[in-house]
Amino acid sequence: MSARELVPAHAGPAVIRAVRRPHYARTVSAAPPDPSLQGDTGVVVRPARTSDVRAIRGLVAPLAERRVLLDKEAVAYYESVTDFVVAELDGDVVGCGALHVLWEDLGEIRTLAVAETALGRGVGSAVLQRLVDRAHALGLSRLFCLTFETAFFTRHGFEPIDGQAVDPEIYAELLRSYDEGVAEFLDLERVKPNTLGNTRMLRLL
Numbered sequence: 621m622s623a624r625e626l627v628p629a630h631a632g633p634a635v636i637r638a639v640r641r642p643h644y645a646r647t648v649s650a651a652p653p654d655p656s657l658q659g660d661t662g663v664v665v666r667p668a669r670t671s672d673v674r675a676i677r678g679l680v681a682p683l684a685e686r687r688v689l690l691d692k693e694a695v696a697y698y699e700s701v702t703d704f705v706v707a708e709l710d711g712d713v714v715g716c717g718a719l720h721v722l723w724e725d726l727g728e729i730r731t732l733a734v735a736e737t738a739l740g741r742g743v744g745s746a747v748l749q750r751l752v753d754r755a756h757a758l759g760l761s762r763l764f765c766l767t768f769e770t771a772f773f774t775r776h777g778f779e780p781i782d783g784q785a786v787d788p789e790i791y792a793e794l795l796r797s798y799d800e801g802v803a804e805f806l807d808l809e810r811v812k813p814n815t816l817g818n819t820r821m822l823r824l825l
């Protein structure tokens with residue numbers, strides 16, 4: 621059963637604490653080293669450029685088709701290109717990921733995707749670590765993600781949550797956003813078909 625299934629439909633935007641807290645601090649402090657710095661993986665992570673948008677869309681397309689990731693219009697990628705980093709292996713873009721700021725203390729890891737041919741080589745971990753570094757630099761203290769990849773994110777210090785990660789006042793402010801990802805973060809009824817089966821996860825920085 622996923623964390624979201626544990627939330628009563630009437631629960632509303634009340635803040636509900638992350639579960640399995642006893643192991644949390646240890647998990648976070650044991651975050652793995654950045655594979656992009658290990659030298660043996662050959663993974664290079666860098667900020668995305670506008671010319672990477674085609675490659676990013678190419679990585680996302682098969683995952684969006686399987687409803688693993690949210691499908692977006694091309695314009696949405698150009699608008700958010702500064703949120704993205706990409707990972708290169710031998711000069712090819714084989715991974716991407718974005719950090720989207722939601723509020724003063726809170727960001728979302730989104731559109732983390734690795735080409736099928738490059739899975740299990742540390743690319744996803746390297747991209748995630750770079751986004752965590754960005755989050756630290758921005759002064760964020762919490763990272764949210766909505767994912768099927770619970771094992772991967774758990775190994776990177778995230779924990780499943782039920783309910784909302786913001787208090788009702790901030791929830792009301794976030795309702796003013798036009799961003800579809802924010803609608804998913806808020807768990808709005810109209811986007812529930814897109815997020816079915818995903819787990820809501822949070823990492824404290």
Ligand SMILES: CC(C)(COP(=O)(O)OP(=O)(O)OC[C@H]1O[C@@H](n2cnc3c(N)ncnc32)[C@H](O)[C@@H]1OP(=O)(O)O)[C@@H](O)C(=O)NCCC(=O)NCCS
Nearest residue numbers: 730731732733734739740741742743744745767769772775
């Ligand atoms: C989740 C996802 C990004 C992981 O990408 P990945 O590149 O395979 O991730 P990694 O290689 O860093 O880690 C996966 C496993 O590979 C192995 N691995 C990691 N580094 C490795 C290396 N240098 N060499 C060999 N194997 C390695 C490990 O077993 C690792 O497990 P761990 O999490 O215990 O460390 C990828 O599966 C994906 O694109 N999923 C679909 C999209 C999605 O759901 N995104 C999340 C929501 S936004």
